[in-house]
Amino acid sequence: MNRDIIVIGGGLVGSAIAHGLSRHTRSIVVLDEGDRAFRATRGNFGLVWVQSKGDGAPHYVTWSRRSADLWGDFAAELREETGVDAIHRRTGGIHLLVSDEEFAQRTALMERLRRQSGNEGYEYKMLSREDVRDRIPTIGPDVVGGSWTPYDGVANPLFALRAMHASLAARGIAYRPGMAVEALSHDGGTFTVQAGGEVFRAKKLVIAAGLGTKHLAAKLGMRVPVEPQRGQVLVTERLKPLLGNGVTVTNVRQTAEGSVMIGDSQEDVGFDNRTTVPVLAEMAARAVQKFPALRDAQIVRTWAALRVMSADGLPIYVQSRETPGAYAATCHSGVTLAAAHSRVLAEWIAGGPRPEETLKLVPERFDVPQAAE
Ligand SMILES: Cc1cc2nc3c(=O)[nH]c(=O)nc-3n(C[C@H](O)[C@H](O)[C@H](O)COP(=O)(O)OP(=O)(O)OC[C@H]3O[C@@H](n4cnc5c(N)ncnc54)[C@H](O)[C@@H]3O)c2cc1C
Structure with missing residues (x-):
């Protein structure tokens, strides 16, 4: 079966990327192992969260914010096309603090994030106990305050996934569950993937198989240490x-x-x-x-x-040097980043420039120079 693009993994990351790629071609197949696999997408908490992420990595803060900014429109597009509401709400987020020490540490973190954000700015407030109680009257007596940013929100990750799958189906893109990839290879510019007793071929391959990515990506010379x-x-x-x-x-x-x-x-x-x-x-x-x-x-x-x-908790996006046309993508905030994966990352995979915020989100960042003997 020949397609333009094979996406391995039909969780939040693979589905969002396939969804974005469908703006360029409908000749895509998504191969997904299914129920036997470890699937973070089905077990997560559903926050579209920016606050407190990316200390020392302002590019990741920008990337998360960009996705959080895109989420409202992304959810609306999915709802319009499929009738499935991902129940995204950008409410602003509060992290509750229960000791003066926690409050001091959080204040220092939020201030560091603001400084690291430079001209982009980083809006946050440290809330007193009274401020928090005004917003959430049910807090307990131990809550001393909280940190707030306007960037945060929430979505229903299962409905988001269902909406993306429904959108793929509406666009004629095959989502194939029960298809654990058993072998993959590259020859003469074509990728060959074997799954569920079938053989698939494509010029482009995206590995977004969650915890399965490390092993699969290594077959094409990509390091994805998760x-x-x-x-x-x-x-x-x-x-x-x-x-x-x-x-x-x-x-x-x-x-x-x-x-x-x-x-x-x-x-x-x-x-x-x-x-x-x-x-x-x-x-x-x-x-x-x-x-x-x-x-x-x-x-x-x-x-x-x-x-x-990953070791630093940030995403890894990589294109194979050995076999151009092969990509791998993983992250630990697949709900938060779903909108950016569909709207922005997929444009890179489709052939556009790599998004600036992701330039450092490559495996080479884990290469630590060895100390001289
Ligand atoms: C407890 C918990 C709470 C979380 N809370 C949040 C949160 O609040 N906000 C947030 O943004 N993120 C959160 N996350 C993270 C988020 O769930 C993940 O980042 C996201 O689900 C990762 O999606 P994925 O598609 O990369 O991986 P997965 O969901 O694991 O999907 C990978 C897919 O690849 C398939 N696969 C694997 N191997 C193969 C193979 N060989 N062949 C074919 N298919 C294969 C599997 O079937 C699976 O469907 C949380 C995670 C957990 C565990």
Whole structure:
């Protein structure tokens, strides 16, 4: 089967890129391993988040902001085309702080981010306890304040994915689940990919297979050093509104249906996506400290999912030098960056210039010069 482009991976990253590429050609196939794979897209928290990311990496702050700026229009386009609402809301975001030490550290971080942003500017406010309480009356007595930026928001990642898949289908692009790529090779300017007993050929190949990317990209000489990082999530029964005037808070988020999601764990435990009671208990305790009303809430669901994490937490976008036409893309903020992946990154892969904010988001940044003997 010959196509212009093969995209490996139908999670948030592969789907967003395929969606963007469909502006240039409809001859695309998305091959997706499916339920057996580790799929961060199905287990994440749904924040479109800028605040506090990218200390020491202003290009990444700009990239995240650009995506957050594009999200509203991106969601509207998807809704119009497919009828599926990704429920994106740019509400501004607050990170709650529960000690004076945390407050001081956060203030220093936000100020560093503002300074590093130079002429672009970085709008933020450190909120007193009273400021926070005005916006979110349900906070607990331990909350001493919070940091706020206007850039942050939230979306429903499952609806976003469904909308992108529906859009691909409407544009005649094949999304093929249950297609684990078993082999790929390059010869005479053509990529050959074997999956599910079928053979696909294309001049261009995008590997966006989450944690599967490292292994697949290596076959075409691309280094994509990502490792799993486990995040656990608790979900409560549906509750009446907890978070005031629709503001988005890190780690405790109420869905449009009323469930409260709690999630802030980060564990390096390899490819282990089991939940553990001690970590869940700690997360629940932190959430109750911030929102005492959660003390009586029933937990109806828990899960763990694996983040696709590079050593510095930033995305990796690479084009193969050995086999031009092959690209790999991974990131640990695939919800936040979905709009930029579709609207901007895909333009580069289609043949345009590489977006300036991504010039440093290459694997070479991990090359540390060896100390002289
Ligand atoms: C607990 C948690 C909370 C998070 N919270 C947020 C958040 O609030 N905001 C945010 O922006 N991001 C968040 N993230 C990160 C976000 O979920 C990921 O960045 C994003 O899902 C990565 O998407 P992906 O498409 O690269 O990877 P995945 O979702 O893992 O998708 C990869 C796809 O590739 C396929 N695949 C793998 N190997 C093969 C193969 N050999 N052949 C064919 N297909 C293959 C799989 O089937 C899968 O569908 C969170 C992640 C976790 C785990």
